[in-house]
Amino acid sequence: EIVLTQSPGTLSLSPGERVTLSCRASQSVSSNNLAWYQQKPGQAPRLLIYGASNRATGIPDRFSGNGSGTDFTLTISRLEPEDFAVYHCQQYGSSPSTFGQGTKVEIK
Amino acid sequence: QVQLQESGPGLVKPSQTLSLTCTVSGGSISSGDYYWSWIRQPPGKGLEWIGHIHRSGATYYVPPQSRITISSDTSKNQFSLKLSSVTAADTAVYYCARATLEQQLGQWGQGTLVTVSS
Numbered sequence: 001e002i003v004l005t006q007s008p009g010t011l012s013l014s015p016g017e018r019v020t021l022s023c024r025a026s027q028s029v030s031s032n033n034l035a036w037y038q039q040k041p042g043q044a045p046r047l048l049i050y051g052a053s054n055r056a057t058g059i060p061d062r063f064s065g066n067g068s069g070t071d072f073t074l075t076i077s078r079l080e081p082e083d084f085a086v087y088h089c090q091q092y093g094s095s096p097s098t099f100g101q102g103t104k105v106e107i108k
Numbered sequence: 109q110v111q112l113q114e115s116g117p118g119l120v121k122p123s124q125t126l127s128l129t130c131t132v133s134g135g136s137i138s139s140g141d142y143y144w145s146w147i148r149q150p151p152g153k154g155l156e157w158i159g160h161i162h163r164s165g166a167t168y169y170v171p172p173q174s175r176i177t178i179s180s181d182t183s184k185n186q187f188s189l190k191l192s193s194v195t196a197a198d199t200a201v202y203y204c205a206r207a208t209l210e211q212q213l214g215q216w217g218q219g220t221l222v223t224v225s226s
Binding site for chain 2: 033045
């Protein structure tokens with residue numbers, strides 16, 4: 001199965017800053033079938049990005065996804081207070097679908 | 109807007125069977141092309157896909173498969189998870205979710221914590 005490694009584990013940032021999160025796959029993700037999810041404490045994950053770069057319905061344009069093959073990124077152009085959360089990547093190009101271990105974005 | 113809600117015991121003894129049900133409202137599990145899925149998140153760890161069922165009845169289980177059974181009851185608009193011979197390693201928050209055929213998880217239940225302990 002494809003192993004996804006997210007880095008860094010935790011980021012401490014201030015509102016208004018720009019942040020880029022990394023998700024690296026152990027093998028190439030076919031057809032860029034990679035998604036990003038946001039998860040807040042006590043809540044279920046929410047789909048942000050699919051197909052590596054497509055925003056899900058209702059997701060603000062400050063969120064953008066990029067990458068191909070084995071290297072993918074999620075960028076938040078300007079952190080809002082509600083963006084402090086854990087972010088997960090998921091590949092669904094190969095079975096079984098697998099997730100990274102998550103990156104926590106916390107308030108500095 | 110489709111909503112999902114997990115239900116079931118929060119505490120299961122080792123070697124017993126974990127049983128959870130997901131009740132879907134705002135849409136039918138018999139319509140559309142979706143995978144009705146189970147995902148779990150062990151404490152402090154990442155998400156894990158357990159398996160899913162399609163309205164056709166076709167199922168997929170992440171290997172090793174022998175302990176997992178996913179079924180559906182269209183009359184109640186529910187689908188269920190059974191995980192046999194549980195150990196402490198099966199302690200997790202269990203989510204039910206609706207996935208596209210590409211396995212993007214667009215709608216999730218709120219999750220339910222299941223602890224395996226004697």
